[in-house]
Amino acid sequence: MKRLAVLTSGGDAPGMNACIRAVVRGAAYHGIEVIGIRRGYSGLILGDGVPLTSSTVSNIIQRGGTILKSARSPEFRTVEGRKKAYDYLTNLAVDGLIVIGGNGTFKGALQFVDEFSFPVIGVPGTIDNDLFGTDYTIGYDTAVNTAVEAIDKIRDTADSHERIFLIEVMGRDSGYIAIQSGIAGGAERVLLPETGVSAAELIAGLQQGRNGSQSSVILVLAEGEGRGTATVVAEQIKKQSGTEFDLRVTTLGHIQRGGAPSAGDRILASRLGLAAVEGLLKGKKNVMVGVVNNGLVYSGLHEVVSRSKPISEELLRLVTILNGSESHTH
Numbered sequence: 001m002k003r004l005a006v007l008t009s010g011g012d013a014p015g016m017n018a019c020i021r022a023v024v025r026g027a028a029y030h031g032i033e034v035i036g037i038r039r040g041y042s043g044l045i046l047g048d049g050v051p052l053t054s055s056t057v058s059n060i061i062q063r064g065g066t067i068l069k070s071a072r073s074p075e076f077r078t079v080e081g082r083k084k085a086y087d088y089l090t091n092l093a094v095d096g097l098i099v100i101g102g103n104g105t106f107k108g109a110l111q112f113v114d115e116f117s118f119p120v121i122g123v124p125g126t127i128d129n130d131l132f133g134t135d136y137t138i139g140y141d142t143a144v145n146t147a148v149e150a151i152d153k154i155r156d157t158a159d160s161h162e163r164i165f166l167i168e169v170m171g172r173d174s175g176y177i178a179i180q181s182g183i184a185g186g187a188e189r190v191l192l193p194e195t196g197v198s199a200a201e202l203i204a205g206l207q208q209g210r211n212g213s214q215s216s217v218i219l220v221l222a223e224g225e226g227r228g229t230a231t232v233v234a235e236q237i238k239k240q241s242g243t244e245f246d247l248r249v250t251t252l253g254h255i256q257r258g259g260a261p262s263a264g265d266r267i268l269a270s271r272l273g274l275a276a277v278e279g280l281l282k283g284k285k286n287v288m289v290g291v292v293n294n295g296l297v298y299s300g301l302h303e304v305v306s307r308s309k310p311i312s313e314e315l316l317r318l319v320t321i322l323n324g325s326e327s328h329t330h
């Protein structure tokens, strides 16, 4: 192997830069050149590659976002777009492609591999943590920490004003950020795609809490919960309960995707970046490298995109017990 290409695709995630650095330095260690493709699959189609060297990736391990920029590329969903991408990679004379992204990125990669038999290795980079084949994705730990910091701050107002706050966190189809930030932020309730709860049940829970000792409440809602945005859910509660509760909504939004990566994300990204290069060198292709039980594991892309990673029953139980509203005897 003489030359490889790397790109970041889908939503950016804190730690993507640490991963690019590990790919470039890992490749340099093995005498391999690296071309960085700008703006994900769009850059492959438009032919936007730049050589990356060890010095290009100095001083980026601590930076959020991605120096290669990211994009969601509608054209890569077409066979014509993917053919252009293939032609560009062939022109560059690269022997393998490393794609850092989420579920959609790997669906695209799989399509590409099926059509052109080009060696691709995926690295899980998304704050959503919704990928089979890895316990954690790059960016998730930082996003959870950002959400917890925000929840702590909102709790001060919730407590002082004896209010109910409905806080929406990211997670397009999954509740990972919600459950972990909810546990760490001491939320009274976490609303997830996995555990549908009606407005009537929510209201009953709020009434029960108020009749007990709860004077303020934090509800954490996963973006992908299914009913709509936090504003929609708040409207449902208000419609059915009238002015009974002093309810406020906060949507955390993209602050969860930005900022310096946590130490955990930098280390995960560094391990996975090197493992992607060394996987290609060992002849692995059409796989994603992840960490399972703290060991490096390569899983087939087909399995990664076709299987889900459910939130553990243990965490679901934990959040219910620790919110303090139920006892074993109920």
Ligand SMILES: Nc1ncnc2c1ncn2[C@@H]1O[C@H](COP(=O)(O)OP(=O)(O)OP(=O)(O)O)[C@@H](O)[C@H]1O
Residues within 6 Å of the ligand: 009, 010, 011, 012, 041, 071, 072, 073, 074, 075, 076, 077, 078, 101, 102, 103, 104, 105, 106, 107, 108, 109, 111, 125, 126, 127, 128
């Ligand atoms: N079914 C598909 N076929 C071909 N390409 C796809 C497919 N799904 C996604 N892609 C390509 O992958 C890109 C990234 O996918 P997507 O926007 O879903 O983000 P993602 O990788 O899931 O990341 P995140 O979890 O951060 O949103 C898309 O913009 C598109 O170019």
Ligand SMILES: O=P(O)(O)OC[C@H]1O[C@](O)(CO)[C@@H](O)[C@@H]1O
Residues within 6 Å of the ligand: 010, 011, 012, 126, 127, 128, 170, 171, 172, 223, 257
């Ligand atoms: O920034 P965009 O393109 O609006 O994407 C938002 C989506 O991306 C994610 O942040 C994942 O990267 C999801 O949690 C969210 O639904």
